[in-house]
Amino acid sequence: MTGAIAEPSRVGEVVEASTASFVAQCYELHQPPPLGSLVRTRAGSIMIYAIVFNARTGSIEPGRRPIARGQEEEEEGDIFKSNPQITKLLRTDFEAVVVGYRDELLHQYLPPAPGHIHSFVHICEKKEVEEFSGRLDFLDIILESKILLGVDELVGASLRYASGAHADPRAFLVEAGRALASSLGGDLHRLNSLLKRLK
């Protein structure tokens, strides 16, 4: 299934940064960019591109856990109406694996420096996604990344998402499948499992 490209917008800002990935806090609770979507952030003169892989919502303080509050409410939304402070005590974060950057040119390898804390994070517009995924070298970065979420899940999600930016999504996915076959060499089992995720 191909995903619709999310509306381009400023979704949050970087709160942890390393060369290979960053964590961003969302401005809106429960509204992270979709899994596999392409986001960008600035680090000085370069634009860093990254793919969203792990969103989570929880308490802003490690010692304060949310408790069930809705037993007497009819709808879930009423819980927030009856307890308006909750929206200020929870936060949604997401992680993104860095897959390239742009200076004068677009590169699909790691940038010379990590993103900056408090840099704004934007969801890329459709044209940018199309341009970025016009090359598939970024797949190797994901395949080699050390992320907690299954790497293959992320590869599948990112390709399904990017396919929505192409005029012929199926042709894009077929091309991506070829690129994966080349990267994974003889690991037919893994390749097979990955290709199933592109349907």
Add this chain to the structure above:
Amino acid sequence: MAQVELFACSRLCYTPNHLAAMTLDLFQTVPQIEAMSAELKAERSRHQQQLQEALELLGSALDVQALKRKIETGKTTWLVAGLESGLGERFPLPPTPPDFYVVATDGSHIDIDRHRTASCYLINVGLVALRYGENAQAHLSNLPRLYSSKEEMVLSLPLSGNRSEPLRGELLGVKRGAEECRRLCDLVRQRAEPSPTLALLDGSLILWGLTGGAYPEAVVQELLETGLLACLGELQQLAEKGPLGVGSYISFPGNTEVVNALRVAVCPREPVDCDRCSREGKEKECERMAGLRDRDLFAGLLKPGERSPMFYSRSSIVRRYYGRHEVCFFYLNVEDEIARVEVPRWVVNMGLIDLTHALVYDQCRRGQGYPVVLSEAHEQAVLTGADRERFWEMVEETMVKEGMEIKGSAKSDSKRTRWI
């Protein structure tokens, strides 16, 4: 023999290696805790009998007017509640408005540390404004302010010539309380709409720390008049523009003023005179209710959501300084406990008690038994041990950057660098 005793002592004091870091000797403490527990158990049973008797007295046809007179003319060694109406009436939970605000502040401070180079203190006020109803919203923030100028280190007393009092310890706590109340006024003013509002403070409106002659009268007057009472005056003005309940919330109150009113009721003397009773050394009638607290009494009387009648404080500090802000109070069954809510007199006179009652109860219901607005204000205000350490580190780092020499006391250094 001496050797045997020495050996016995060293055996008793022996602690296994893994406990070596503990300074509290639990071997000696545990039997004492057990003894205390047995005593508490016996006291509880005596307490039940006392409570039963007090509740019966409360339910009996007490002549309230006569009791009021007896309280006013009596001389007691304990504080007795002033009666507005009766003692045992119960007021049901009033309806909660559909749209309303609840605002609260709480504070925390870092006191002046005379063992540090920099003479300064910091007050951190937590501010919370919650809007309920159609446009439910929340505002949570905190406002730290550092005080370091010479003028800010003392309380100036303009009415006593050029005298001043060092501002630390208890007095700094009082200044912090005034700061909390000032910020509460700001929160009330910042509301988007004049919907019914509850402005809530934590703890007592009666500044007990200033009582008992610990400070000169000029200090008490200055702190109260330019601090808490000035802010309460501002809140009163705001209440004239729209419905505004103002109160201070005390969880698990230890007060005994209403119980003491019952002690006056059972006293056979008229006028009541505790000193005379003590001199004569006879068994006192009122001892039958000694040890009971108001919260025990109202736990046996009030159903969830109900409040007690209104009382007023007859403490000397309130009588002397508070004027139109005279502290009135009621007890409220918030289901998990009996809370005490103190309000200034004008809240009663302006008919704002039902609003205060309804919204305090509603806050406790939403906050698992404690007003949610106060617990969030506390979370915003609290300064942990780590915060305090970090604060002093930053102060010293900044001074070093400016090329200043850091010279704390040897005592402070020895606490930070523990050695054997």
